[in-house]
Amino acid sequence: MNARQVEKFVMSYLEATGCDIIEKAKGSVTVRLSPEADKRLTNRPYYWGFVERTGTPPETLTFGWQFGRDDDDAGEAEEASDLAEQQGTAVPAPGLSPLGFNVAPVRVLREDLYFGSGRLAQIFGAVRDGGRCVAMFEEPPRGRADRLGSNPYTAWLGVNFKVDYECDMKREEMYGWGISLATGYIDERFLEGLRGRKLTPKLPSNVHLLPNGLSLKKAMSQLEQALERKLKSGDFVWAAEAEDRRQDELRRIRSYYDPMIGRAVTDEEKETLSQRLAQRESEIDWQYRPRVTLSVMNCGLFHLPGIH
Structure with missing residues (x-):
């Protein structure tokens, strides 16, 4: 995953979990985590146990995440900081706002997020644990539905596989495959094809589901066997x-x-x-x-x- 893909994935996760986006800039985000995200990402079980027992309003953590920051960006930021100091720019004292009122400072934890970083792996784990399996239906195009008839829908099992190649070095590959439960046909680009489809968790009207020829267990087994054959033919x-x-x-x-x-x-x-x-x-x-x-x-x- 490149920096742009990492940023898109993380922003989708933050929006899905109801996090408060404080500031969004190109290649970075400052965010206050929602209680759901804080529980999964900050490893504070004792704190959350206390909050749940006492009913205390939770104080979630705030992060400043940089996506793929390069040396040029870092140099520009340092130059801007030095210039501000040379020009005598006033900096508010800790706990004070520019207007002089006492304001509790917000601690922002700064981190770099990139493919392979520990925090991104933690977010992957939270997504995996929180949404391991979903059931979705494609919405029929508006105005094209046959109100007097019923449209047939085929069930597909779509799986995101991760393959780790490990020794004293490590490489990861992702495979988004799908298999038709009606015919057993395997589409190696299945999950890529879902990006242009509008999906809903509710069964649309005027739709009937075709019977499945494969059970979920059998379909998963066939996907794993097909991927294993592909991996064995690779360069070792x-x-x-x-x-x-x-x-x-x-x-x-x-x-x-x-x-x-x-x-x-x-x-x-x-x-x-x-x-x-x-x-x-x-x-x-x-x-x-x-x-x-x-x-x-x-x-x-x-x-x-x-x-x-």
């Missing part, structure tokens, strides 16, 4: 290179510990050194061993017009 040069690095690291650490173990005088000393070697080998194995992990981010049951 990176895995071979990672395995070579793993073996090199193991040889290096053994060349360090083996002579020490051989020179050990007591059995206790040998046992201690052997345990250290085993621990280092385990750490190297975890860091360098190549692995591919497939996980489901979210899914949905989408009823679309036509027979597919």
Whole structure:
């Protein structure tokens, strides 16, 4: 995901959870979280337990998030700050407004949000946990509905898969696939095709649902098998290179510990050194061993017009 995609995703999440957008600028946002978002993103279970027990009005946190800020932007901001200081621009004292009234300062937590950052991963997790599965219907075009007839709708299972390629480096890929529950046809660009459709959680009028030929469990299994076949046909040069690095690291650490173990005088000393070697080998194995992990981010049951 590039900075623009990250920004669009985060803004959609903030709007969906009812957060208060204090200031929106190009590439950045200052936002006061809603209670729902605060509970999911700030890791304050004791505070929220106190609020719920006592009925105290909650004080949610305020964040200033920068999306893909580059060095040029940072340099311009620093130059503007220096210029303001040189010109003697007055800065209100903490707790005072420019008009002189006492105002409680709002603490704004500044963070950079980018693909791979911890905060964005946390937002991904909140979206995944809060909306793992939805059921939606496409709205028929206005003025085209046959009031005397009924339009057939086919059910599709749409799934967002995340594939992690991991060794001493990491890469992620997203796949938004869909499968027709009527015919079993798999569309590898299904979720991309939903962007231009108007969806609603309510069943539209003059619509009938076609019977499903596949259960949800069977459909998910077929999607996973199809994606697994696609992944197996990919380029795994990176895995071979990672395995070579793993073996090199193991040889290096053994060349360090083996002579020490051989020179050990007591059995206790040998046992201690052997345990250290085993621990280092385990750490190297975890860091360098190549692995591919497939996980489901979210899914949905989408009823679309036509027979597919």
